Amino acid sequence: MKDFQGLMVPTYEDVVAAHARIAPHIHRTPVLTSSFLNELTGAELFFKCENFQKAGAFKVRGASNAVFGLRDDQLERGVATHSSGNHALSLSYAAGRRGIPCTVVMPRTAPQAKKDAVRGYGGVIVECEPSTSSREAVFAEVQARTGADFVHPYNDPRVIAGQGTCSRELMEQVEGLDAVVAPIGGGGMISGTCLTLSSIAPGVEIYAAEPVNADDAARSFRAGHIIADDAPDTVADGLKVPLKELTWHFLRTYATDVLTATEEEIVEAMKLHWKRMKIVIEASCSVPLAVILKNPERFRGKRVGVILTGGNVDLDKLPWMKG
Template sequence: MDIPTFADMLAAHERIGPYIHRTPVLTSSHIDGLAGAELFFKCENLQKAGAFKARGASNAVFGLTDEQAAKGVATHSSGNHGTCLSYAAGRRGIPCTVVMPRTAPQAKKDAVRGYGGRVVECEPSTSSREAVFAEVVAETGAEFVHPYNDPRVIAGQGTCSRELAEQVEALDAVIAPIGGGGMVSGTCLSLSNIAPTVKIYAAEPEQADDAYRSFKAGRIIADDAPTTVADGLKVPLKELTWHFVSSHVTDILTVSEQEIIDAMKLIWKRMKIVMEPSSAVPLAAILRNRELFAGKRVGVIITGGNVDLDKLPWLS
């Protein structure tokens, strides 16, 4: 297992600087009042391509040798990683192929193509995805960049909480949503070195609580096809992210679907930002566990803003 180091994270930040935003940290006195805590929202919804995944994808793409890069990159993702890998590949001017289920939303396919990437469709099953992906790699020789179980990606995601620790003094805790665990792992990688007293919490939908159950059991447990409005959080932990989660996370907090939707609408209404359901999971967890965060200074990672504006969850 090739575990990324703190030096890898620092090198990643240097490498990706020209291709990512140093995103702002926003606050809301109204929401602080509701939470009984001081919350600092790190706005990765304002990141390039609309998600923190531009960090890890850029680190993977710009770390390739020219020879590797010439063959391009490939991944399987129906979410932000595909879009962000296409963004990064576009910035380097190399080919990018994203394998997606044919049932994925048209907007996600358009987003990959909008940055110059190629979409190859598979059937909505793991076996079809693996077979189609193997064909793509055989045909192109492209470098596989996994959405999260990849040391280059985790090192890149770690740059987010490094910035947050520079932007906000004396944090007591940081909380991020957990799906595959890439953002949480990057947060662990950075903060365990920069600010080891900061507690790291992960927040997860009850309906996709595989990380919670893994954390309690002490081993990776994968869900069977979870359904949640926080569609970025359906994927399971893998060995690399499990390494970080099991070593550095203080606790994993779960929330209901309604709590996610309420927190999402609250952020849109009071903070005037567009963000995904997944990004609302940490605030929902804070509001459900007020005693845990009372009086604390808490960094809250808003992971992405790529939402379908025609299908808002409170309007269905």
């Protein structure tokens, strides 16, 4: 870690250490390709499939790094967080592997599949209203009551270092990438991607993909300062949270651009993944393909890594279902 303008910023050495620490607890996920999607986009796409990850999402990387990095004297009180789903279930998974308590604050509207997974891994859920302000207020009460170590879903150097292991693997698996595209909500994955690529492949372009209905990162990127939305409404439920100081540092310093897609474009891209690649991914994961299809001039003729961040889907409430 290094101090940068009052922030504890992880370094690439932290990513390497995180990879060694979490290796027994994660999958080295595969990279898939699709000739159909290559032809459709005019690019060579390489999909890093974190939907096949332990706990069904990339977030298990950062959560495991935080949990397995705790000192023995921190274990009794366990860990706690607030999350719309994937970080909650990932932290519950990691805490269960280490045998410590885990309490998570989740919006009452979070997908049932994610709530079930949290409880299945032994986590305790405290519900809140579906807004950032409610989430943070309820969490403050939980932390005061439990005294647990707060593992922030993304604005945590331990978490960002863990997420950086994903693009480290991708660069080992695929040679000669010109660009990497990943979804952005709070910015943990993009921050880890920026951290890794700026260190080992500084020539690779880094694009953040975001819903138009939750485009605070895009507006922040244009304005040069954080613009936060409290309760955006989008089918990409994992991308509703705002940037924080640490993730903003990585985005503004290293990202090439933030591109957005409409709700309709996101759902159509999700359908393409399901139909053509035969894989289950969340709506949040389809935003990168949606922005690639929307901005063909940016990616045509390039070798592009695409991070598919998770596959925890409520199969009874798919976004193209009526009613």
